[in-house]
Amino acid sequence: MALEFCINGAPPTLTEITAERERAAHDRAMLRKKNIRFLIIILTIVGTYIPSMIIFVIPHFEDPDLGIGAYFLPYLTFIIFAVGNNQHHKIIEKPRKIMDEAIAALEEASPEAFAEVTDAGRRYAKIAAYLEQVSAQGRPLLQAESAAVQQWIADEVRAATA
Incomplete structure (x- = not known):
């Protein structure tokens, strides 16, 4: 939050508070757009991963002479999940929590x-x-x-x- 509240100085004006609320709402909307974009990317990756499983792994069960590469493909599921979850947390979740706290801080006190x-x-x-x-x-x-x-x-x- 760019607006500082310190009782040693003058309190922020209503105009400054309104501008900060609008900025926080705008930043929150941008995070929502990033979240949707991230979801589309992950669904695209999973959407291409499933056909590759069907093409490479299932035929391997019928003909084991195709090679050992198909054995490692299921482990890719874990890597996709771990990397995707980590990126989502860094790119979306941490900033979203900060924005939620900033928006809540600009509400009227109970x-x-x-x-x-x-x-x-x-x-x-x-x-x-x-x-x-x-x-x-x-x-x-x-x-x-x-x-x-x-x-x-x-x-x-x-x-x-x-």
Whole structure:
């Protein structure tokens, strides 16, 4: 996520948040297109693999003098599965999870999270000032901002105990 949430600075504006949501939605749509393209490629590979099994392996069972090459063809199934699964994970799944987290972070904070942040605002002046800036913009608190506040509190507690 390109948008940074830090309570030490000014909160992002509604325009910046909207632009980030649109960018994340666009990136998610591009991943969906990559997923479809990847599926078509894998189905094409499997579609060519099955006829080769029919052409090379099945006749070998009837005539063992054709050679040992047909014995190794079934192991190709494992290689196709392992490489395809690894590539799918790197190209599609990891970025998809990151985009899902980014989209979820840009949603409005739950009432419970908002209550926790408001309670923390009563204890820390910096959080109260950040909440005032957010409310002055006329927008709700986001989940990413709630997480940033929780991180700030954890850093303050860690610094106080150190």
